Amino acid sequence: MINSKILLLVFVFFHYGICYNLSLTVRIGFVGGLSGFKEERMVDESREAFLARSLKQTQENLRRAGPAAMVGYTMLGAIIMLGGIGYAVDAWRGTSPWFLLAGLLLGIIVGFAELAKVIWRK
Helix, strand or coil: CCCHHHHHHHHHHHHHHHHHHHHHHHHHHCCCCCCHCCCCCCCCHHHHHHHHHHHHHHHHHHHHHHHHHHHHHHHHHHHHHHHHHHHHHHHHHHCCHHHHHHHHHHHCCCCCCCHHHCCCCC
């Protein structure tokens, strides 16, 4: 499943990129004339600066979102793994829901402990 923050980041990046390109196209269309080559080169330089700034911001946002994504994956992985182990023990021992419930509960505890570590980190 795709993280909603990443989807939002991609949408904002492409939205502002498209709006920026449209504004440059309109500006070139009005300037035009014999000096069109000079404006086009200036637009290319400003586009490269814009893309460099966008890439830097995207990298910074992904770096800051890394621990939050790790918590989500840890919580999901712990619940699935410990729940699966509980299910396997239940199937092996014939004790229907008890080890499954214990595994799910332990997975939730491990997930929230990881969340607490990330939240209360200095």
